[in-house]
Amino acid sequence: QQQVKQSPQSLIVQKGGISIINCAYENTAFDYFPWYQQFPGKGPALLIAIRPDVSEKKEGRFTISFNKSAKQFSLHIMDSQPGDSATYFCAASKPANTGNQFYFGTGTSLTVIP
Amino acid sequence: DGGITQSPKYLFRKEGQNVTLSCEQNLNHDAMYWYRQDPGQGLRLIYYSQIVNDFQKGDIAEGYSVSREKKESFPLTVTSAQKNPTAFYLCASSTSGRGQPQHFGDGTRLSIL
Numbered sequence: 001q002q003q004v005k006q007s008p009q010s011l012i013v014q015k016g017g018i019s020i021i022n023c024a025y026e027n028t029a030f031d032y033f034p035w036y037q038q039f040p041g042k043g044p045a046l047l048i049a050i051r052p053d054v055s056e057k058k059e060g061r062f063t064i065s066f067n068k069s070a071k072q073f074s075l076h077i078m079d080s081q082p083g084d085s086a087t088y089f090c091a092a093s094k095p096a097n098t099g100n101q102f103y104f105g106t107g108t109s110l111t112v113i114p
Numbered sequence: 115d116g117g118i119t120q121s122p123k124y125l126f127r128k129e130g131q132n133v134t135l136s137c138e139q140n141l142n143h144d145a146m147y148w149y150r151q152d153p154g155q156g157l158r159l160i161y162y163s164q165i166v167n168d169f170q171k172g173d174i175a176e177g178y179s180v181s182r183e184k185k186e187s188f189p190l191t192v193t194s195a196q197k198n199p200t201a202f203y204l205c206a207s208s209t210s211g212r213g214q215p216q217h218f219g220d221g222t223r224l225s226i227l
Binding site for chain 2: 009
């Protein structure tokens, strides 16, 4: 059972446009929501993260919007650039007796067309 | 620079052979994790460890084994019992405490000869 559902699976955006990737979860025990960016042949790199006590977090061109009541969060990439072309993963973590447990979405392949 | 080093970058396994993937971190992180990445399936947790000499099975532990003899090292052995080992393997680490991110290495791609 997928704990974090991510959509779309792939996305094509024109340079300068806005890329939007959505994620949804069910478990209210999740208390940390990071987004990762992965280039081919590389490991995921932390892009931006949010905790459920805020509704939005912005870092440069990247913004997370968080809707606690709907159990949804999304990544917005403003002024998308060809260099943003990568796979993006949302994730959610919760504390557990054996340490933090992370659950990942299935990824979105973003292509930014020049 | 602090980080996570995975080796080798590419690995080939023969039928019936066990292979070991290395993961070393110098971030002084307590927790370490192994994930398997297949196309379209995201990251699936194999094993994780919160402290030295202790580890727990993840969602897909069958056919894999780990050890955590040192804080810095968390090697993964893919045994011959793992019938479909071809995948991209990622090691990650994080500090303890709530709401801490994972940091990933650059992965090892394992293929069958």
